[in-house]
Amino acid sequence: MWVKNIKKEHGVGFIAIQETMFSDGTRIKFTKYWGNSEGRSGGIACLWDPGIFKRIDTIKHRYFLLICGTIKGVSERVHVVNVYAPQSTSAKRVLGEQLKDLEVSREGVWIFLGGFNQVRSAEERRKCIFDPTHVADFNSFIYEANLSEYIMNGFKFTIWLDGDNKLSKLDRMLVCDKFWGLWPTATLRALPRNLSDHCPLLLSTTSSNYGHIPFKFFNAWLHKPGLDNIVRSSVSSFTFAGAPDIALAGKLRCI
Structure with missing residues (x-):
């Protein structure tokens, strides 16, 4: 199980979880950990701080969970799509078309986050099978959906398998132009793993200004x-x- 956050000035505002290992999400008492706001779809779950994020609508799907709502200080609706993509190439293509159709059908700010089970280049895999067809499909989806992603700090890969010998960047956060315009200085960091083989990803929209950048000479x-x-x-x-x-x-x- 792994976590991805959207962070506001007041603290963590949204958490997206994949691989809860429970097909029936009602067996997990999320209210024990954080308030009474949650959305679930099989092994995918979302939690949010009701003081920051107000839910308006939810769409549940086998491979994603869409939570639509409002955030303090943002005039447009914010759509958070928690994705857990399938393994099949054809199923991934169908999912990509569904996500693009959703984005086109609804006005507002969009962020797609989670496990996409695909990489964007050969550099995002190590000692794993690399399929350029999958890369082309994924990059086409990102381009056609007009999405971007922040540079990931902390670690280069997000999953370690086979005794940490096989490395991949299968997890990421993709945002639309409006999201980028609202938080151009947001930072994305892959956090250390504990109980999972995936790294939690933390997206912070809080701007950190530590003064002038020190002079450097190499x-x-x-x-x-x-x-x-x-x-x-x-x-x-x-x-x-x-x-x-x-x-x-x-x-x-x-x-």
């Missing part, structure tokens, strides 16, 4: 032709009126 740059000219040109073109320490920081940034 030794390898010293071997680049024309480095002296670039530095001299940057220094000679830099102008600033103010405190010396701020001027130095600005000059280094200019370089």
Whole structure:
């Protein structure tokens, strides 16, 4: 079982779970852990903080669970689609068409998250069978649905199998342009695994500003032709009126 979160300024606002190992989700007492808001479809489950997310509608499917609602500070409806894709290639294609049709039929902000059982490039697999047809299908779905994804930090892969010898990035979060426009500085991180062979993914929409980025210089740059000219040109073109320490920081940034 693994978890994916949408985080608001007040804390974690939404949790999506796949592989609960219960075909009958009523056997899990989610209210013990977090309030009384939940949606379930077989082995897929969603929980949310009712103080942040207000549910309007739910669509249950064998391979996904759609929760539609509103979030404080967002004027449009937000659609969270918890996906647990099938193994079959043909079934994945059918699922992709269904998800695209859903997105087109409803106005609002969209995020698709979960286990897609596909990768986007050969670099997202290690010591596993790589099928370029699957990659083409998945990338076509993402392109046609006009979705994007944030750079994932923490780990490169999200699942370890066969004694941690087979690695893949099968889990991800895909967002629409409106989502990206609302939270352009959101961060995505793969967290360490504990009891599962999947990494939990944490999407934080809270902007973290730790001040100016420190000046960095790599030794390898010293071997680049024309480095002296670039530095001299940057220094000679830099102008600033103010405190010396701020001027130095600005000059280094200019370089």
